[in-house]
Amino acid sequence: MKNTFASIRALSWPALIIVAIIFGAVGLALALPASQTLRSLSKNEYCASCHTMEPVAETFAHSSHGGNNDSGFVADCVSCHIPKSNVVEELWVKGTSGARHLWGEYVTGITELDYDRLHDMRTEYVYDSGCLSCHKDIEPRAIAAAKQSDPSPADWTHAIAFEKKDTDSDWACSSCHIDIAHPGLKWNLIDRKYDALREAAAGGNN
Amino acid sequence: MTVKTNTLGLVGGLSLLMAGAAWAEEPVDFYSYKITKTWDDVDPKIQAATRVNSFGCYAGCHRPSLEGVTDTVLPLLEGYDAQYMFDQWVDTDNRRKSGMSSEMKLFVYNNTIEEMEAIALYFAGQDRKWDPKPEVVASDSYARGQAIYDKDCKICHGDQGASEDPRYPHIKGQMPAYLFGQMVAYADYSRNTRDAAKMVPFARMYDEDDYKDIVAYLSGMFYKEAPKGEYITGIGMPAPKGFKMPDSGQIQNFTDDFGEDSDYIKNPLSYTVSESGLTTLDNNTQLMWERDSSRFWVDPVEARDYCEALELDGYTDWRVPLVKEAASIADLGDFRPAADTEAFLNMPRGSSGIWIFPVSDHPDHAWHVGFPDGHTMGQHSASTKLVRCVRADGGAAYHNNDFADNGDGTVSDRLTGLLWQQNIDYVRxxxxxxxxxxxxxxxxxxxxxxxxxxxxxxxxxNYNKQAPSIDETFFPNTPAELFFWSNSTHVAGPVHGFRPLLDRKKDQSEELMDRRGVHDSQKWMVDFQLGGAYGAIREFQAWTRCVTYDD
Structure with missing residues (x-):
């Protein structure tokens, strides 16, 4: 190690600059497609391309976050399901959750989501930082309103939530706001299950 | 819209109006339905029917607010916002599972949206009684409850729970055990439908002692726990030696098509009364029964203790019957009571329900078989019913099956001698x-x-599990949603549900035996969320699992 530093120090300044430019160019050349790739792996179409995610995408399309609103705005899957914090955490979550989903879809062969189990752990994969990156005014409004004499129940509750949410998962955004981007998901899954069983039975398995 | 007039006033309003299958047809409309009417907009005919049908709610389970009963774990229905009540009612279809909600499933499917809307509007227009007990108001608990309430509850639910905002339910004067149970259910996440998630963090800020204080303040009554006890579960109990599956007892014809109950007679009901006249042996199941039922009304704990103390014909091993046992003595060819009145005495014609075990998906949810017609339903354990004890040699019970997977899509039950279709076709x-x-x-x-x-x-x-209440090793993917059809008919039907009652089966005329022209008798079905047995109109869309004799 010491020798390596010594040999670098031995190089002349022009040589160091040339080496830095070469490394920088190679790095950029690699990073651009990587970020392109990452971006395409973060598109809603990509998320919805897995069979298991069909009911998720279908119910999303009916939700206010999925375009069922006056302006036609459609949120990204990653807006809620990847944190908006720092590049390290964002990449970590993207990488681990992506790997987990691919593993489930293609290796363990999951065919349906276990709604009840996943619903109970929703605060682990819906990120408050994602919610708040769009809904920027909720926190200042709530905190200001809670100091007034007659706050609305929403402002008052939000003020408590902002005080507690970092330490108590009962007060995360998705603790209270359930299924807002996937209304009726549980029943969509149940209907699909029986549709599949009905088709299998009609196929003459017995 | 058909307005049925066959409100029998049975336990639980079993024969409430029946008109439509809800989820089966229009899931979106049903669960997102918005009430825009007022009570005055409701057709006068439907108004009249709704007033009658409100007594179906009162008949066995919910108490009228005016009555001032406090020993119930069920909510008073008066005084809620109509939309709130409608939404909560719809959700008791296998969705809302807190407290006793599962028991309401039938009454979601048995009503059309219009009928449910009318009932919700009717109760919304009724006042909930507010009659706080002076000793409660004077208590420390009440004062503590008020302090908590004013700090963390009032902003949504209003002064002392008298919410005027339809988004937050009116809880002032609600039943103490119901309020307590729901706060527990929010805190343990078991109440999780609609806006329940917004209550969860608040419920979790406090503990059960706090809930008792809040309840005292909101209801003006002290919380009193419903009777809870250790009951037999039936698990591991062997079947009686020589057990045979008894027929339903139904011998009347209700359809030209072959395949109904009376087309298959195998083991007619048969009983031997002991010399003393005190006990009755079922010659099919080999269970020995207390011939007379208790002549007093008991809660489940009292029922258990009554049987444990019983000594009849030299036997001391009496116990409360298990679900299938009590259902096995029902005679579906008879009505009020649906049982052999020689073999079984003291079957009061109105509401002769007897307690049965085990409890279901909630410790306060105890089963009973109602012998007006032979239905199996849940009721909360703070209510009272009769008890009729049972025993069998060797600690035996009719509870556990003896299944064998034949590997060809069929399952044999060596206990009952029946062969079952393992994989249904999932067509309603x-x-x-x-x-x-x-x-x-x-x-x-x-x-x-x-x-x-x-x-x-x-x-x-399988009464030891729920949703689905069946052994999934042998019957995988059995839907807990909706119901499964039997081939049995509710023998009284709309014509004979009121007085004059049907003649006893043995005295029935040829005309009463052949009722193929009577279209609207309900048909029996079983719920595999919990295992209840109920009647529904024949147009209801249910699942089918076929069976045959295994020989």
């Missing part, structure tokens, strides 16, 4: 189509399939 049918489906079924190399009678269908329920 009306009752007549279900009969014909089984008659025409070519499955696993056999064509002798039929629709099971009510007792047969109940025989495969």
């Amino acid at each position: 049918r009306n009752w007549d189509d279900a009969l014909n489906h089984c008659q025409n079924l070519d499955y696993a190399g056999r064509t002798d399939w039929r629709s099971p009678n009510l007792k047969e269908l109940m025989s495969i329920v």
